[in-house]
Amino acid sequence: MAALLAAGLLLSACAALSPRAVSTDARIAALPTTGATVERPVTIRWNDHMVPWVDAETDRDLFYALGLVHGHLRGAQVALLRLVARGRLSEAAGPFATDIDHALRILDFGRAAPAVRAAWPEETRALMGSFTAGLNHAVMNGRAPPEFGLLGLSREPFTEDDLIAIGRLAGTDVNWLGYLALLPSRGTPGFDRLWQRTVAAGSSAPEAALPEGRRLAVIRDILAGTGRVGSNTVAVAARRSATGGALIGSDPHLGLIQPNVWLAAGMRSPSFHAVGLMVPGLPFLAIGRNADVAWGGTNMRAASSDLFDVSGLPAEEFRSHTVRIRQRLWFSAERQVRLTPHGPVVTDAAVLPRRPGDVIALRWIGHEPTDEITALLGAARARNGEEFRAAFDRFGVSAQNMIWAGRDGRIGQFYATTIPDRRAIPADPVLDARDPAATAPWGRLLRTPDLPHVVNPRDGVLASANNRPEPLGGRAPPVLGFFFSDSDRVERLRELLASRPRHTPADIMAIQADTRSPRAGRLAAALAARMAGIAEAAPLVAALHGWDGDYRAESRAPVAFEVLLARLVPLLAAEDRAEATTNRRAPESQWNFITAFLLRDLDALDPARREAVLREASRVAATDLAGLSTWGEMHRLPHAHALVNLPVLGEAFFRYGDYAVGGSRETPMKTSHGLVTARHNTAFGSMARHVSDMSDPDANWFTLWGGQDGWLGSAAFADQVPMWLERRSIRVPLRPETVAVEFPRATRLAPR
Missing domain, CATH: 3.60.20.10 (Aminohydrolase, N-terminal nucleophile (Ntn) domain)
Structure with a gap:
């Protein structure tokens, strides 16, 4: 029986694991136009990269057609975003994701949706209804995306509340990552100093050093990868x-x-005439x-959230309800969600880091009826x-x-x-819920x-x-x-x-496309000056000589600088942060900490200890450097589908390769990384580009890391990767006559 089940799963997954190549013309022809409910004729024009340009005679028809396009190009992506926003990942991933879903149910991205919807102006209500109807027409009438068979998903219409929840997911408070990195250390020796230094440095929350753990890594990827x-x-x-x-x-x-988390589009109707980037599943240009x-x-x-210690609140201020989490190929699970006047109790989520005994609630503006x-x-x-x-x-x-x-x-x-x-x-990052000044x-x-x-x-x-x-x-x-x-x-x-x-x-x-970090250049020069005369540091000093902080892919100086940091920073951990000496993901490893405190901490050591630390770091870093080539050979830009994280199958079928890339943590062309001593991938950074010249309505250029179409096997799935690497862009004009020339393929929707 198990063998038959496995065979059935593999058969249903074949469309995703070995997708059939589909041309741009075939994908455009597959747009489900039959039965589309428009009031007046609508024309959707397409360029060679499947960028849609929608021309409609009414505003409602414009948004219906935009929803139709989103469902056709990114239907699987929007479905997966709904699973995340609604805490339903276990329906695809099984019991592995149950604790993740519990955390997502506690965060409850859709909590404010009914109140948001009730406060909408009539026009927003009408346009959102049209967009949702168009999205659902594509999802329910087009071909099921290849990923559905692999993930065990079925077609399911979207509600407006689903889309509001996806919008709140995209509006995640970036500070959550910083909070999660700090919570386990609260109350330990040296935490007060760590918090003070964190605030002084302004540590960058997306690069926050969360504890290790596969499920927590998924939470991190969700918060850093989907939020803006x-x-x-x-x-x-x-x-x-x-x-x-x-x-x-x-x-x-x-x-x-x-697929990229952006979708380029153009549009014209009586009230709208614009081009830009949209979040799949949402009806606006961001x-x-x-x-x-x-x-x-x-x-x-900005900190649109606060953490509150609610352990001292009376029992009557807690409300609790049970959530049922469906698990693929297994029985449903039940979990408790507790709410307080200061938000949900996030420490009830087993997957989130915290100290034993903590009872902490999260109050977030995203749970309020604002109207993005x-x-x-x-x-x-x-x-x-x-x-x-x-x-x-x-x-x-x-x-x-x-x-x-x-x-x-x-x-x-x-x-x-x-x-x-x-x-x-x-x-302290956690406030006392009983303190009126805190609330x-x-x-x-x-x-x-x-x-x-x-x-x-x-x-x-x-x-x-x-x-x-x-x-x-x-x-x-x-x-x-x-x-x-x-x-x-x-x-x-x-x-x-x-x-x-x-x-x-x-x-x-x-x-x-600039890859220079001025602070890296200045810090490298300062470190080289302090290492002068240390024999073990000679190869590093030579490599760093004259470096201006440019992380060009073909340069070797960034390699010397980064391996030196990776060996030096842990050695400089404060005495009351001894655990950071063996933890490369400790807060001290963040760029803000390094630029704010590395030289200060180094110079605060007595001369003998300072020389010993530099000598030890240089000795190991010089060995690292000897085995490495250029920054681009060490620093790689991966090309992979979101499903690369699937166990067993992900790496084999959904990693398409990697590329040498320049840039670093805080270069204009950002390709983020932590402390590194070997070949590594960047996972966060510049993934779309837009430039406009207001002297010319047609002078608008866009590029995505990947492509417009989320359909596996589509010619437009990754056709912009070479353009992104070669710094070329796609023009998306405003003038109708230019659109007609540069977007020659046309799909027409007719009223019933």
């Missing part, structure tokens, strides 16, 4: 542009996995432009920067540092979020209109890169968070923007 956790955005005012129009460039940083305004956002890394969908629908129709900012009045998660460029030549920046009004950084900020929520903004800065350029929030328009921001990216990326972006009086779109594209 990173990005660069730059803007140039018309007076600093060689074309006469304002310029903007955005490159989001997320998980480097296939990055893009219309005729009058272009925009991009970087995650502000209405905000971004309004943003896509803004006619100037002021209208664009006003659209974000009720925006909540994830907090974004928004930058815009206008057809009028102006540029601007503002903070888009709903956030507790904190007056100070807490002394008071949640009674004083700040929104976008309350926060600083700037229009037309004096130097005519703007840059954002997940760095610590800065004053805008002469106003300092309130306490917005604790964990931010190092200032290395934003420093380099500003350096490049200042390097010439006027910029072209090609210059913006070159900035996106």
Whole structure:
């Protein structure tokens, strides 16, 4: 019987494990148009890369067609996002994922959906209903994706609440990763100092050092890979542009996995005329432009959550309910979820790290009825920067540092979020739920209109890169968070923007591909000076001589620098953090900690011990260096499907290869990594690019790491990989006559 079951599973999986090649024309022809419910004729045009451009006579038809396209191109991906957002991974992965699902049910990304839906304006309700109907038409009437047989999934229509939950998953608070990394150490010797240093460094939460564990690694991949956790955005005012129009460039940083978490599209209807990047399963443009305004956002890394110790609350303040988790090929499991006035009790999740006995609740803005969908629908129709900012009045998660460029030549920046009004950084990441001062900020929520903004800065350029929030328009921001990216990326972006009086779109594209880290160059020079005269360090000093911090793929200096860090950082762990000496994933391994404290800690040692530490680190690092070649040979960009994480089958069938790549943790072209001494893969970084020139409605370029089509075997599944590597882009114009030429294939939807 077991053999028959295994054979049946293998047979059902064949379409995914050995997908049939499908041409672009065949995939477009497979779009299920029969029975589509549109009011007026709709035309969907396609280019060679299967980028859709939808032209509709009514707004409702536009969003129906967009939903149809999302379901056709990314139906399997949206189905998997629903499994994650709804805590239903066990339906595909079996008992392995039960504890993961329990954690996801506790986080409950769909908790606020009914309240969000009830507060929608009538227009949002109508457009969301049309989008969901189109998505469901494709999902229920098209061919079942190859992954369904492998994962044991069946067709299931989406609800609007499902899509809201997916939106909240994309709006995950990046700070959760930082919290999870710190919780197990609370109360241990040296924790107070670790927290103080963490806040001082502004440690970058996506690179947070979580404890080892396969299930926890899945949680980490979910939170860092699906949320909008990173990005660069730059803007140039018309007076600093060689074309006469304002310029903007955005490159989001997320998980480097296939299918891409973005989908490029163009659209026109009576109220909408825009192009940009959409999240599969959601009806808005998160990055893009219309005729009058272009925009991009970087995650502000704001703390839209607080942790509360609820162990001292009376029993009547806890509510509990049972959730049933269906498990593939096994019986259903039951778990308890407890809720308090301060949020769900996250320490009830066995898979999440914490100290024994902790009872900690998570309060998150994502559990409140903010309205990101209405905000971004309004943003896509803004006619100037002021209208664009006003659209974000009720925006909540994830907090974004928004930058815009206008057809009028102006540029601007503002903070888009709903956030507790904190007056100070807490002394502990876990607050006392019984302390009125700790809970008071949640009674004083700040929104976008309350926060600083700037229009037309004096130097005519703007840059954002997940760095610590800065004053805008002469106003300092309130306490917005604790964990931010190092200032290395934003420093380099500003350096490049200042390097010439006027910029072209090609210059913006070159900035996106830049691989230099100024702080790495300065730190390498400082370390080389301190190692002078140490015989064991001679090969490292020679390799680092004159290095400016450029992580070019063909360079050898980054190899010397990184192996030196990997050997030196653990040796410099503080005495009260002795466990960090053997843990390469300790908080001290993060780039923020390294740039803030490495030289300070090294110089604080007495001279004899400092020389001994440098000698030992150099001895081992020189051996590492002798066995390695260039940075690109050591630092690899993997090309793999999300199913690569499947046990047994994943690596064999869903890893397609890897490529030499430049960049590092905090270079403009981000390809993140930790402490490394051998060949390794980057898993997080630059995975899409957008540039627009506001002097020309057709001057808009996009590239995805991967391709537009999520269908395994499709010609458009990975056709943009060479383009991404070669820094080429796809033009997505606004003028209808240009669209007709460059998007020659047409699909027409007719009213019944």
